[in-house]
Amino acid sequence: MTTDVAVRPAPPPGAPGGGARPRSRWSVPGGTALGVGSAVLYLSLIVLIPLAVVAWRSVDQGPGYFWRAVTTPDAWAALTLTVGASFLVALINLVMGTIIAWVLVRDRFPGKAVVDTLIDLPFALPTIVAGLVLLALYGPESPLGLNLAYSRAGVVLALLFVTLPFVVRTVQPVLLELDKEMEQAAASLGASPFQTFRRIILPNLVPAMLSGTALAFTRSIAEFGSTVLISGNLPFKTQVAAVNIFSQIEGDNTTGAAAISTVLLVVALVALVSLDLLQRWGSRRG
Amino acid sequence: MAIEVRDVNKSFGTTPVLRDVSIDVESGSLTALLGPSGGGKSTLLRVIAGLEQPDTGTVRISGVDATRLAPQRRNVGFVFQHYAAFKHLTVFRNVAFGLEIRKRPKDEIRRRVMELLELVHLEQMADRYPSQLSGGQRQRMALARALAVEPEVLLLDEPFGALDAQVRKELRTWLRRLHDEVHVTTVFVTHDQEEAIEVADTIVVLADGEVKQVGSPAEVYDNPADPFVMRFLGPVTEIGGNLVRPHDIEISAEPVEGGTAATISRVVRLGFEVRVELTVEGRDAWVQVTRGFADQLALTPGDVVNVRPVPGARSLTLAAV
Numbered sequence: 001m002t003t004d005v006a007v008r009p010a011p012p013p014g015a016p017g018g019g020a021r022p023r024s025r026w027s028v029p030g031g032t033a034l035g036v037g038s039a040v041l042y043l044s045l046i047v048l049i050p051l052a053v054v055a056w057r058s059v060d061q062g063p064g065y066f067w068r069a070v071t072t073p074d075a076w077a078a079l080t081l082t083v084g085a086s087f088l089v090a091l092i093n094l095v096m097g098t099i100i101a102w103v104l105v106r107d108r109f110p111g112k113a114v115v116d117t118l119i120d121l122p123f124a125l126p127t128i129v130a131g132l133v134l135l136a137l138y139g140p141e142s143p144l145g146l147n148l149a150y151s152r153a154g155v156v157l158a159l160l161f162v163t164l165p166f167v168v169r170t171v172q173p174v175l176l177e178l179d180k181e182m183e184q185a186a187a188s189l190g191a192s193p194f195q196t197f198r199r200i201i202l203p204n205l206v207p208a209m210l211s212g213t214a215l216a217f218t219r220s221i222a223e224f225g226s227t228v229l230i231s232g233n234l235p236f237k238t239q240v241a242a243v244n245i246f247s248q249i250e251g252d253n254t255t256g257a258a259a260i261s262t263v264l265l266v267v268a269l270v271a272l273v274s275l276d277l278l279q280r281w282g283s284r285r286g
Numbered sequence: 287m288a289i290e291v292r293d294v295n296k297s298f299g300t301t302p303v304l305r306d307v308s309i310d311v312e313s314g315s316l317t318a319l320l321g322p323s324g325g326g327k328s329t330l331l332r333v334i335a336g337l338e339q340p341d342t343g344t345v346r347i348s349g350v351d352a353t354r355l356a357p358q359r360r361n362v363g364f365v366f367q368h369y370a371a372f373k374h375l376t377v378f379r380n381v382a383f384g385l386e387i388r389k390r391p392k393d394e395i396r397r398r399v400m401e402l403l404e405l406v407h408l409e410q411m412a413d414r415y416p417s418q419l420s421g422g423q424r425q426r427m428a429l430a431r432a433l434a435v436e437p438e439v440l441l442l443d444e445p446f447g448a449l450d451a452q453v454r455k456e457l458r459t460w461l462r463r464l465h466d467e468v469h470v471t472t473v474f475v476t477h478d479q480e481e482a483i484e485v486a487d488t489i490v491v492l493a494d495g496e497v498k499q500v501g502s503p504a505e506v507y508d509n510p511a512d513p514f515v516m517r518f519l520g521p522v523t524e525i526g527g528n529l530v531r532p533h534d535i536e537i538s539a540e541p542v543e544g545g546t547a548a549t550i551s552r553v554v555r556l557g558f559e560v561r562v563e564l565t566v567e568g569r570d571a572w573v574q575v576t577r578g579f580a581d582q583l584a585l586t587p588g589d590v591v592n593v594r595p596v597p598g599a600r601s602l603t604l605a606a607v
Contacts, residue, residue: 179368182370182373184357185364187358188360188364190388191358192358195387199383200372203374
């Protein structure tokens with residue numbers, strides 16, 4: 001927000017466009033064209049063209065084949081498991097990630113800096129290593145006596161681990177920037193700490209919470225490495241979509257693999273777009 | 287008394303910010319806490335609001351001991367320098383917040399909020415978001431929000447500090463008028479002596495965590511308790527070891543009783559006012575005269591004149607440095 005504009009005396013009441021920022025869209029025409037050009041080119045090479053090829057491959061034997069490939073019992077089971085588990089994982093990490101971000105920003109405790117660094121570990125670790133660790137910890141020889149190997153709970157656990165940082169890292173900066181005086185103002189107006197949280201803090205965090213959740217969800221859908229070991233890849237039971245795609249490719253069924261990939265792609269897109277719409281709807285403020 | 291503060295001490299770490307502060311604020315008054323930054327005035331205001339806890343001492347609001355009361359239960363309105371607007375709520379909902387918390391009926395809230403928005407001239411802005419308002423408008427919204435809960439005292443922490451000079455001037459005149467209409471006991475913090483003199487009916491001068499002087503603007507200006515207060519409240523100059531207001535010095539061409547010879551070094555014309563800079567006994571001083579007077583004596587640099595404090599002028603003897 002440009003404060004110099006905000007503090008200028010406003011036009012008289014009723015004048016049009018009191019709060020509108022002057023926007024010069026073409027202020028640096030040359031620079032803008034170059035910037036947009038390279039961004040589009042890069043995005044096309046890295047993202048759009050490969051995705052288009054996947055989608056194209058998935059229907060190169062006709063829509064009927066696409067449909068049959070997606071609805072074979074094992075593919076369908078893998079897809080529903082993946083989407084369902086991802087949904088659950090995104091929800092859990094929405095709550096837990098927000099709590100962790102809160103604790104990291106608002107509380108003081110010894111070793112906070114270490115914890116803050118640890119949050120990024122799931123990002124940094126190769127996911128197959130994460131899978132190994134999880135298998136060692138929660139596998140048949142679990143030192144904790146907790147065997148989650150070859151079960152759906154194991155899949156969920158692996159996904160929880162890999163997607164933990166998303167919500168934490170999106171909520172944390174917003175919480176840091178949050179104006180403490182808003183909370184003090186609410187308190188002096190009579191709001192209890194809980195009312196202040198629900199009416200003042202939470203609404204300001206929701207956009208960040210939602211985008212973190214969207215990222216966690218889409219990441220879960222695509223997860224391969226961390227789940228491949230602990231799930232045991234039992235078709236109809238613990239095989240996730242990414243692993244199913246892999247086995248289709250191994251079985252030389254690239255069209256089928258592309259079909260399932262396309263479904264994942266669409267689910268991820270729908271999730272991102274709908275959460276984005278939700279955010280816009282929730283923040284019509286300027 | 288609306289507010290009684292007794293022997294309040296407060297330190298941040300090892301730094302004392304308030305030292306044995308005691309003040310009384312009369313019901314219905316408009317009091318300024320005036321002092322340099324870091325003098326403890328904002329902390330005192332926050333102690334009254336319950337946003338800070340004093341280390342020792344008591345705060346009574348309307349006769350009730352509020353020292354250990356949470357801010358929610360003190361029934362004070364607080365206005366922050368940077369507005370503390372609820373960014374995600376419209377102007378209407380910002381002002382309605384305290385009433386919604388108190389679970390007042392919907393139509394009562396609507397009526398009261400619109401009344402207040404009219405009072406602060408924001409009735410057209412009810413559906414806007416704070417980001418769509420100017421700084422002055424946001425601060426008026428914050429004021430309406432604080433007034434909505436009918437507080438026993440209204441506390442304003444440098445309310446105009448973030449605004450530009452023009453808006454500042456408008457708003458302080460407006461605050462004075464608003465107070466004449468609403469009559470709620472008001473305490474505001476400022477480091478601007480002009481603002482304090484113009485708006486307040488009582489000034490509390492606070493520096494180094496101590497109350498230096500309390501009085502009406504005229505008292506504090508004309509009878510400052512010490513050189514610090516005198517310097518802080520307005521322009522001063524030094525003549526013959528005395529601290530004097532520059533408009534309380536006479537210049538004459540002929541030697542006069544009690545006068546001292548001075549050499550004019552510079553004459554600065556600032557419209558109606560003329561600033562005469564001169565050297566008295568080897569020290570620089572300055573005198574404020576009217577243009578007519580300067581023309582009458584034809585004051586020019588290099589002239590030797592006589593200066594003395596106007597008879598009856600308040601001056602403070604400085605300890606020899």
